[in-house]
Amino acid sequence: MISRLKSTFSSAWGVMRRHPVVSALYALVLLFGIAMGIIMGLPLPVVGVTLVVIVAALLATWGRTGAGPGFAIGSLVVSGLVVVGLIQLVPYGRDRTQPPITGEPQWASAETRTLMVRACYHCHASEVEYPAYASIAPSSWAVQSHIAGGRSHVNYQQFATNPGNADETIRVIRDGSMPPAYFTRFGLNPEAALTDEERATLIAGLEKTPGMSGGD
Ligand code: HEC
Incomplete structure (x- = not known):
């Protein structure tokens, strides 16, 4: 288990070193995503979990295949779309029941x-x-x-x-x-x-x- 993790990391690291420009761009996109999440007012745990999923997907593809960044980024885009599709099933945010209206302040005008x-x-x-x-x-x-x-x-x-x-x-x-x-x-x-x-x-x-x- 540990040695598999180790080899995953080292082969992912190898791909990153061979393709520094793509890796740097990828890191920039990640940082931009985190910043957007925080600016939008998303709760930090949500930003954190998303980040972990993305990095795990990156390690899994770059580490296992040793393939070029094109393949890795392609599979990331696909897994990203799948994640976005799946989170639409979470019911939180769908309930738009209104609380009762009991009376507003006496606005001056x-x-x-x-x-x-x-x-x-x-x-x-x-x-x-x-x-x-x-x-x-x-x-x-x-x-x-x-x-x-x-x-x-x-x-x-x-x-x-x-x-x-x-x-x-x-x-x-x-x-x-x-x-x-x-x-x-x-x-x-x-x-x-x-x-x-x-x-x-x-x-x-x-x-x-x-x-x-x-x-x-
Ligand atoms: C996008 C949603 C949003 C809008 C728009 C918004 N608020 Fe708030 N408001 C919040 C949230 C969320 C809180 C809870 C405190 C927090 O997390 O910052 C809050 C807290 C408050 C509080 C309690 C603050 C305290 O210190 O006790 C008051 C009063 C308030 N808002 C008034 C207003 C007024 C007046 C406006 C319009 C000028 C307004 N809000 C617009 C989301 C909003």
Whole structure:
């Protein structure tokens, strides 16, 4: 067992040394994938497991066949597609049951509500709109975990029965921690990215909305 592992490693290492450019490119693609996973807000264990699967597939093909990198990369692409296909069967992220709506805050104006819906209701409401990328794993898992996490802190459509952390609303908008940076990066969900002016308008409205800051 150990000696087989050893020979797998040394023959994979041999292929990598014979094809340094392809190997370096491959490593770059891997790093890019990890960075994307983290930026998207995927949980770290998911990124870690994916990485292990990819490296194991690489070792298995490069180590066993001793074939050139073309073959190894071809089989990696195929195994990657199989993995992506299989993870679609995981039910997490498919359940879109809405929690009941019990009553929103008394927003100072219609504009205050509109801005809140644009920037916050993707994750802090009962009626959430799912982005297109929420239909495919693993990004569907990321979306599901953001919505579950967001609702558990505050669901503005259940404010009447459970205000949660609503009293932190003004603070998180002012310090820029909400909406989370990963949500609007790379032009994703552009409607959620508020301009400085919209942010100021929103805060002014929230200051006149009961329950939105600790000072009330
Ligand atoms: C992409 C999903 C998402 C969006 C959009 C979003 N949030 Fe959040 N929010 C979260 C998550 C997840 C948490 C849990 C804390 C964390 O993991 O950062 C959270 C936490 C919070 C908290 C609790 C923070 C604390 O320190 O107690 C408040 C208040 C909040 N969000 C308000 C807002 C407001 C206001 C907006 C709009 C300007 C907004 N959020 C937009 C996902 C989101």
